[in-house]
Amino acid sequence: MQIQLQMKGRTLVAKLTGDLDHHSAKTVKDMLESAIVNQSAQNLVFDFSGLSFMDSSGIGVILGRYKFIHSMGGQVTIASKNKTVNRLIAMSGIERLISVYDSVELAVNSVQGGK
Amino acid sequence: MQIQLQMKGRTLVAKLTGDLDHHSAKTVKDMLESAIVNQSAQNLVFDFSGLSFMDSSGIGVILGRYKFIHSMGGQVTIASKNKTVNRLIAMSGIERLISVYDSVELAVNSVQGGK
Amino acid sequence: MELKNIDNKMHLEFMSKSTNEGFARAVVAAFAAQLDPTLEELADIKTAVSEGVTNAIIHGYGTSAGTVHIDGEISGKTLVIIITDYGKGIDDLSQAVQPLFTSAPEMERSGMGFTVMETFMDSMDVESTPGVGTTVRLSKTIGKNH
Amino acid sequence: MELKNIDNKMHLEFMSKSTNEGFARAVVAAFAAQLDPTLEELADIKTAVSEGVTNAIIHGYGTSAGTVHIDGEISGKTLVIIITDYGKGIDDLSQAVQPLFTSAPEMERSGMGFTVMETFMDSMDVESTPGVGTTVRLSKTIGKNH
Ligand SMILES: Nc1ncnc2c1ncn2[C@@H]1O[C@H](COP(=O)(O)OP(=O)(O)O)[C@@H](O)[C@H]1O
Ligand SMILES: Nc1ncnc2c1ncn2[C@@H]1O[C@H](COP(=O)(O)OP(=O)(O)O)[C@@H](O)[C@H]1O
Numbered sequence: 001m002q003i004q005l006q007m008k009g010r011t012l013v014a015k016l017t018g019d020l021d022h023h024s025a026k027t028v029k030d031m032l033e034s035a036i037v038n039q040s041a042q043n044l045v046f047d048f049s050g051l052s053f054m055d056s057s058g059i060g061v062i063l064g065r066y067k068f069i070h071s072m073g074g075q076v077t078i079a080s081k082n083k084t085v086n087r088l089i090a091m092s093g094i095e096r097l098i099s100v101y102d103s104v105e106l107a108v109n110s111v112q113g114g115k
Numbered sequence: 116m117q118i119q120l121q122m123k124g125r126t127l128v129a130k131l132t133g134d135l136d137h138h139s140a141k142t143v144k145d146m147l148e149s150a151i152v153n154q155s156a157q158n159l160v161f162d163f164s165g166l167s168f169m170d171s172s173g174i175g176v177i178l179g180r181y182k183f184i185h186s187m188g189g190q191v192t193i194a195s196k197n198k199t200v201n202r203l204i205a206m207s208g209i210e211r212l213i214s215v216y217d218s219v220e221l222a223v224n225s226v227q228g229g230k
Numbered sequence: 231m232e233l234k235n236i237d238n239k240m241h242l243e244f245m246s247k248s249t250n251e252g253f254a255r256a257v258v259a260a261f262a263a264q265l266d267p268t269l270e271e272l273a274d275i276k277t278a279v280s281e282g283v284t285n286a287i288i289h290g291y292g293t294s295a296g297t298v299h300i301d302g303e304i305s306g307k308t309l310v311i312i313i314t315d316y317g318k319g320i321d322d323l324s325q326a327v328q329p330l331f332t333s334a335p336e337m338e339r340s341g342m343g344f345t346v347m348e349t350f351m352d353s354m355d356v357e358s359t360p361g362v363g364t365t366v367r368l369s370k371t372i373g374k375n376h
Numbered sequence: 377m378e379l380k381n382i383d384n385k386m387h388l389e390f391m392s393k394s395t396n397e398g399f400a401r402a403v404v405a406a407f408a409a410q411l412d413p414t415l416e417e418l419a420d421i422k423t424a425v426s427e428g429v430t431n432a433i434i435h436g437y438g439t440s441a442g443t444v445h446i447d448g449e450i451s452g453k454t455l456v457i458i459i460t461d462y463g464k465g466i467d468d469l470s471q472a473v474q475p476l477f478t479s480a481p482e483m484e485r486s487g488m489g490f491t492v493m494e495t496f497m498d499s500m501d502v503e504s505t506p507g508v509g510t511t512v513r514l515s516k517t518i519g520k521n522h
Pocket of ligand 1: 056262263281285286287290291315317318319320326327331333334339340341342343345364367
């Protein structure tokens with residue numbers, strides 16, 4: 001699992017490459033948490049375009065970050081075109097809290113209010 | 116395992132794609148034998164550029180076809196740049212009977228006497 | 231009465247370590263490949279297996295050492311995968327299989343594992359005995375939707 | 377005295393069918409992947425495993441049904457693979473391991489299987505009892521040549 005982090009305005013964009021499962025979840029969690037704090041990120045965008053696999057452990061990672069960002073008044077969105085990943089997200093009900101977009105650009109625009 | 120067959124003059128060029136192991140050896144053997152007879156091929160070139168795997172079962176397939184072609188006065192060559200395959204060929208000693216070339220063109224030219 | 235001709239069979243055992251989650255997925259994917267599944271069917275199978283194996287590792291064995299067992303069976307176009315642990319077992323099975331129920335929220339578990347297995351496969355059966363272990367039987371027939 | 381800490385372990389069993397040769401290679405490759413082998417090291421391992429598994433299937437069991445067993449072990453950077461069949465066994469082991477010796481020339485076997493296993497791995501040990509079966513133990517340490 002590789003994580004590439006980038007700030008776009010006050011939005012942290014995290015591109016995950018590889019398999020997001022229970023084995024990699026802890027690393028992803030720790031890296032995102034410290035990046036959010038260190039960069040004073042307000043919003044978070046998950047870029048799943050490089051994801052080769054995700055199971056429900058990924059849902060836990062998304063939801064955990066959502067709770068933190070949301071408690072600070074920020075927003076979380078996801079960029080994903082992966083059918084299986086999107087089914088997982090839909091199934092878990094987190095779509096009511098976190099929107100899924102086709103591209104990182106759309107996902108970033110949405111949390112930044114179209115700016 | 117996929118086999119593409121093509122005649123170049125009186126030389127049969129057989130391009131193997133996939134895994135050449137004991138499981139696929141029988142099919143390869145049968146297809147080559149009938150092509151050699153039906154096309155009245157004099158020489159045979161193995162094109163291994165599409166091979167993803169080969170073990171010693173492949174040596175048996177090569178040697179079996181060599182014996183037949185050689186008994187009819189023809190020649191067999193191999194086009195392969197795959198390191199592991201070439202080590203297998205070298206190890207088996209069949210290099211003394213069958214030359215290995217970098218490209219199909221060189222392998223075909225060699226059996227056709229540079230024509 | 232159920233009658234079936236088994237065309238192929240495999241049994242796998244590995245240490246209860248999270249590094250082996252990816253290994254288990256790869257093994258089942260390689261076994262299922264004989265059925266010529268679509269990429270989507272293969273992704274479904276890998277996801278379901280990952281859920282079952284992760285559960286065995288974190289809930290079944292937790293911090294204690296153990297061995298996860300996977301049985302694979304192919305009959306016609308149907309794949310059966312059985313994931314077994316000899317770990318702590320499940321007290322309240324009907325609660326455990328509820329969507330969103332998890333006994334490990336502190337580990338950021340989402341409680342979606344059983345729901346994923348049930349949804350991504352054609353059938354799921356769970357047997358568990360507290361103190362003895364848990365067996366999850368998953369099956370999927372390939373080529374149903376194409 | 378040999379002391380080693382085992383970091384990971386797996387055990388695989390499958391039906392003695394030639395379709396499973398590719399499956400066995402994929403499983404061992406996925407297990408070995410943890411050691412971050414080069415593509416060439418991985419190709420060596422897959423080739424050696426293919427030889428051992430093919431021998432178990434065609435020489436060990438032949439036309440009779442049977443189960444092939446593979447044990448995998450990782451200690452540090454060393455991979456150990458043990459391939460076992462409970463088939464017919466080998467009468468003359470020192471003859472069998474000779475390059476080019478084969479008891480099945482009519483099947484176009486080249487007699488290079490044991491030589492390949494020995495050359496592509498760091499060590500090979502063979503134990504066989506006629507009428508009982510054969511065990512081939514292969515080991516390779518990753519990262520030796522880079
Ligand atoms: N193999 C198992 N051994 C013991 N308990 C289990 C096992 N699998 C599942 N459980 C229990 O069932 C609950 C629900 O499982 P699941 O739906 O996969 O969600 P999650 O893994 O996210 O908690 C788990 O939290 C755990 O308490
Ligand atoms: N698992 C086995 N069970 C019984 N006999 C075996 C086994 N493996 C190898 N042999 C014997 O050893 C011989 C040499 O094996 P090998 O070097 O792999 O060459 P090949 O498979 O091409 O015959 C075989 O022909 C067979 O007689």
